[in-house]
Amino acid sequence: MQLPDPAWCITQNSWEPAHQRHSETIFTIGNGYLSTRGVFEEGYPRESRATFLHGVFDDVPIVFTELANIPDWLELTILLDGEHYCLNMGEVLFFERSLDLRNGLLTRRVRWRSPQGNITLLEFERFASLADSHSTLLRVKITPENYSGTVEIHAGINGEADNEGYKHWEWLGQAAHNGSLWLHTRTRASQIELAAAARLSLKSQSDIQMESWNVHNHPTLVRRTALRAGESIEIEKVVVYYTSRDTSHPLDAARQHLAELPNPAWDSLWRPHQENWEKEWQTCDVEIEGDPEAQIAVRFSLFQLLIAAPRQDEHVSIGAKTLSGYGYRGHVFWDTEIFMLPFFTYTQPAIARNLLSYRYHNLDGARRKARANGFEGAQYPWESAATGDEVTPTWVPHFADRTKMVRIWTGDIEIHISAMICYALCQYWKATGDDHFILHRGAEIFFEVARFWASRAEWNKEHSRYEFHDVIGPDEYHDHVDNNAFTNAFARWTLQNAIRLYSWLTRNHPDIAATYCEKLHLMPAELQQWQDVAEKIYFPYDPQTGLIEQFDGYFQRRDVDLQALEPRSESIQSIFGIEGANLTQVLKQPDVLMLAYLLPELLDERSLQANYDYYTPRTDHTYGSSLGPSIQAIMACRLGKQEDAYEHFMRAARADLRDVRGNAGDGIHGASAGGVWQAVVFGFGGLHMDQHGWHIVPRLPSHWKRLKFHFTWRGHPYLIDLPNHGPFSSEAQDDSRVSL
Numbered sequence: 001m002q003l004p005d006p007a008w009c010i011t012q013n014s015w016e017p018a019h020q021r022h023s024e025t026i027f028t029i030g031n032g033y034l035s036t037r038g039v040f041e042e043g044y045p046r047e048s049r050a051t052f053l054h055g056v057f058d059d060v061p062i063v064f065t066e067l068a069n070i071p072d073w074l075e076l077t078i079l080l081d082g083e084h085y086c087l088n089m090g091e092v093l094f095f096e097r098s099l100d101l102r103n104g105l106l107t108r109r110v111r112w113r114s115p116q117g118n119i120t121l122l123e124f125e126r127f128a129s130l131a132d133s134h135s136t137l138l139r140v141k142i143t144p145e146n147y148s149g150t151v152e153i154h155a156g157i158n159g160e161a162d163n164e165g166y167k168h169w170e171w172l173g174q175a176a177h178n179g180s181l182w183l184h185t186r187t188r189a190s191q192i193e194l195a196a197a198a199r200l201s202l203k204s205q206s207d208i209q210m211e212s213w214n215v216h217n218h219p220t221l222v223r224r225t226a227l228r229a230g231e232s233i234e235i236e237k238v239v240v241y242y243t244s245r246d247t248s249h250p251l252d253a254a255r256q257h258l259a260e261l262p263n264p265a266w267d268s269l270w271r272p273h274q275e276n277w278e279k280e281w282q283t284c285d286v287e288i289e290g291d292p293e294a295q296i297a298v299r300f301s302l303f304q305l306l307i308a309a310p311r312q313d314e315h316v317s318i319g320a321k322t323l324s325g326y327g328y329r330g331h332v333f334w335d336t337e338i339f340m341l342p343f344f345t346y347t348q349p350a351i352a353r354n355l356l357s358y359r360y361h362n363l364d365g366a367r368r369k370a371r372a373n374g375f376e377g378a379q380y381p382w383e384s385a386a387t388g389d390e391v392t393p394t395w396v397p398h399f400a401d402r403t404k405m406v407r408i409w410t411g412d413i414e415i416h417i418s419a420m421i422c423y424a425l426c427q428y429w430k431a432t433g434d435d436h437f438i439l440h441r442g443a444e445i446f447f448e449v450a451r452f453w454a455s456r457a458e459w460n461k462e463h464s465r466y467e468f469h470d471v472i473g474p475d476e477y478h479d480h481v482d483n484n485a486f487t488n489a490f491a492r493w494t495l496q497n498a499i500r501l502y503s504w505l506t507r508n509h510p511d512i513a514a515t516y517c518e519k520l521h522l523m524p525a526e527l528q529q530w531q532d533v534a535e536k537i538y539f540p541y542d543p544q545t546g547l548i549e550q551f552d553g554y555f556q557r558r559d560v561d562l563q564a565l566e567p568r569s570e571s572i573q574s575i576f577g578i579e580g581a582n583l584t585q586v587l588k589q590p591d592v593l594m595l596a597y598l599l600p601e602l603l604d605e606r607s608l609q610a611n612y613d614y615y616t617p618r619t620d621h622t623y624g625s626s627l628g629p630s631i632q633a634i635m636a637c638r639l640g641k642q643e644d645a646y647e648h649f650m651r652a653a654r655a656d657l658r659d660v661r662g663n664a665g666d667g668i669h670g671a672s673a674g675g676v677w678q679a680v681v682f683g684f685g686g687l688h689m690d691q692h693g694w695h696i697v698p699r700l701p702s703h704w705k706r707l708k709f710h711f712t713w714r715g716h717p718y719l720i721d722l723p724n725h726g727p728f729s730s731e732a733q734d735d736s737r738v739s740l
């Protein structure tokens, strides 16, 4: 047996029911079409069993809509000489679970002594095919060690799947016969049909008895055979899914697809799956020598992004918790465009294009939101799902006292999201040179968002300037603030860039410019108004100190010495309460520094230093938002503070693997995973782009011996190899680049 490679495998050596939910998230597998949490085939109490398939949203109270947990493909009941295989009973003599990030194969080896004393070795494997995204496979090899007896397997598709108690599926039909089964269901409100077709195969030297149980909504295949001590059998379960989002006849498609798979299917599906994974890693792997923890954490982060990335579907996007848990119900935030998308833009632009297209297809939802709020153009929802309408819950139970309700304002007034989409579009355009996308999709988003900002701006007569009142910036500890610097700067940035885009269009593609003028009723007077608003937007910068005030009156709020509260294990919001935290200067996540990260041209070195020094000690780095640490790491890198940078980076890198906030059981922190890549590449690797192309100013942590990473610029793949020669100057090192 080969030992799992620690640079590529996440391994667990004991069964830990107390950390069940956390490890279910960590051992999630997926293929960009669906993901399945790392629950065990046999099922346990209090597990958070779920398979989520992109785009399968259904209505639900309070949070409007959520990804529906689809009928379960993993289920496998094993009876060993009449005893149920179940780790809660008998004794676990050996346990090892390992996720191989190279190929998404999840394995589990268990030696189990049953209550009657029978010892069995069980070796499980599963994967969701990356080459054939509709197919999922599991197999198990069973070897009785000290007894001879029967082995009985029940393998079903469970249509009773629910979302932690809430049921989304209604039954449409089923069958189970001749070694295969199918189940046809439909979501209750969104009416998305889903069909699952499954087959069970078993190789044994003894006779095999076969049965099919047509239990309502739970068709099941049964196999029974006899085994002698030391003899093994191998069972394979292959399940194919289709939905009415894929085809108008999902049941026919699923049955046909299953029928076309060889029996057994493992070997023929495994090879292309593995080859696809190899290709993926060739475009995006990051190698770190001299820091095994950072190495595996970075690969784990990239794996999480890759398994959530829609490859064939441009109508879906990656939710804040990817497809790995119930947290945030599959809703999509700015986490995607600002934290996750750069990884795709610079390594797999076709995926980035899909993710940006999702926003294009949901433009009407954003238009509806703007209209409903009395504005023009498009106001993207803070939380988005299938249609682009706002799906942020308005009220949720209080985190400390679930009998009380808390008003959530982000959906009403956290408005920077619309600019973030434009920012991501620009970044994609610069990196890829994909004019076609901007011409036919991006420009429309840009113009409509610019329109929104111009109509949302408020004229302050006294100061003769435009302002934005009653908003929430990135730092969500402070709500209902006026003139959040981040929001104001991005309103201006969007308006300016929309104007530039329009003039580029009129110069280079006058016919397309004319189409937009007609379609969107864009008039020169409106562009003039954008110009006027952009020029007069207030930006709270003090040239004396170089400081940017996060919002009006921020400096007057109570200053809290965060050091004095150490050691602590809760967020500042839990300690002071929602209102209490709002009255302090403590930040949940970088806000001014986030702005400095995204728009570096805004601040000179002196001002960057001043803002870093002011805001860093006032940020709740460990227990605030998981979006913060990677950005903080990059900004520390820019200022040459390597040790600080590394500390923040590791905070991001450990977010899920070490369950820093205690909520990894709800799903992967996708933004943190994307931020980890940015911290390595843009922070330590020092990659940056300007009008002349790309440059490298590496600043590796002193103990890293080497950093290697890939990126794509204007269609060319590059591999950057940075051996660590000790303290770096701000000049690029000559031996550091290899162009492919």
Ligand code: BGC
Pocket (backbone or CB within 6 Å): 320, 333, 334, 335, 474, 476, 588, 589, 625, 626, 627, 671
């Ligand atoms: C953060 C937001 C983020 C959201 C989803 C919140 O806690 O403050 O910035 O978009 O989580 O990850």
